[in-house]
Amino acid sequence: MLAVTAHDHVPSGPVAVLANPTAGRGRHRGLLPLLLARLERAGRPVRLLAAGNPAEAEAACRAAVADGAGALVAVGGDGTVHRALQAVAGTSVPFGPVPAGTGNDFAVETGFPADPVAAVEVIVEALRAGRSHPVDLAxxxxxDGGDRWYGAVLAAGFDAIVNERANRMRWPRGPRRYDLAILVELARLRPRRYRLRLDGAEHELDAVLVAVGNTPSYGGGMRICPDADPSDGLLDVVVGGRINRRTLIRVKPRIYQGTHVTHPLVRSYRARTVELDAAGITTYVDGERAFDLPVRITAVPAAVRLLR
Incomplete structure (x- = not known):
């Protein structure tokens, strides 16, 4: 349960909306006119942002915030939310995620209904009441100066390696590409040496799975960091150690319940600042490709205000 404080001020100005019509393989595409009409009930002008790709989406969100938007709403999955967060993080402009993607981990884990229409109703009510709740971001x-915000989880182990392979594959299309990438990487599975610094304390360890969570879940409900709380000012770090193929296949389904953390080869940590390094790993945050290791991750308390 989120223990956060409500603030009774939402800036005046239009509601900017970033919508990804391809999110969730387009299953909510037809809902957008209804969602926009519902948002108008908050009594603010509603402006749909134009964007043809993720970079344009992020730029459009930044421009909307710079131009005086009173709120930003993202209709889509975690990738769409991730783009919007880059614009609102650290500002007074509140944010409303409307879960309409394949993975809606940030929205659901921060207390929004999983149903897009119900989520919009929560956002409209908050706008009318001038209410927002601060939550942490990472x-x-x-x-070399790279800088990203994320709301859910950073993956820097097996799951990141699978994502990287799937993104390089031209065939097959759709979810089967990830299934094939998992099979290929399972065959190549080996522990890697990680250097981990948690609030200055050094750890060197061999691992196949490393996740750094602001919220508990990624990948559409996999509770990889089950105890992560986006209002405690801390990051949860979960490390799967020298796990072989058979053990990984057996443990992986337990991630949906978060019970994998009781396995003797899984360790959990908590820190305000995490420095992470390993050879040949590209990180993924909120399901989006981010930076090659090494990286530094910092918990930033109350970095975004949510419309709920």
Whole structure:
């Protein structure tokens, strides 16, 4: 349960809406006119942002915030939310995620209904009442100046490697590409040496799975960091150690319940700042490709205000 404080101020100005019509393989595409009409009931002008790709989406969100938007709403999955967060993080502009994607982990884990129409109703009520709730975000930085915010989970192990392979594959299309990438990477599974610094304390360990969570779940409900709380000012780090193929196949289904953390080869940590390094790993945050290791991750308390 989120223990957060409500604030009774939402900036005046139009509601900017970023919508991804391809989110969730387009299953909510036809809902957008209804969602926009419902948002108008908040008594603000509603402006749909134009964007043809993720980079344009992020730029459109930044421009809307700079131009005086009173709120930003993202209709889509975690990838769409991720783009919007880059614009509102650290500002007074409140944010409303409407879960309409394949993975809606940030929205659901921060207390929004899983149904898009119900989520919009929550956002409209908050706008009318001038109410927003602060929650934490994680800030990801690199030595050469790279900088991203994320809301849910950073993957830097087997799941990130699978994502990287799937993104390089041209065939097959759709979910089967990930299934095939999992099979290929399972065959190549080996522990890697990670250097982990948690609030300055050094750890060197061999692992196949490393996740750093602001909220508990990723990948559409996999509770990889089950105890993560986006209002405690801390990051949860879950490390799966020298796990072989058979054990990984057996443990992986337990991630949906979060019970994998009781396995003797799984360790959990909590820290405000996490520095992470390993050779040949590209991180993924909120399901989106981010930076090659090494990276530094910092919990930023109350970095975004949610319309709920």
């Amino acid at each position: 800030r990801l930085t690199t030595a």
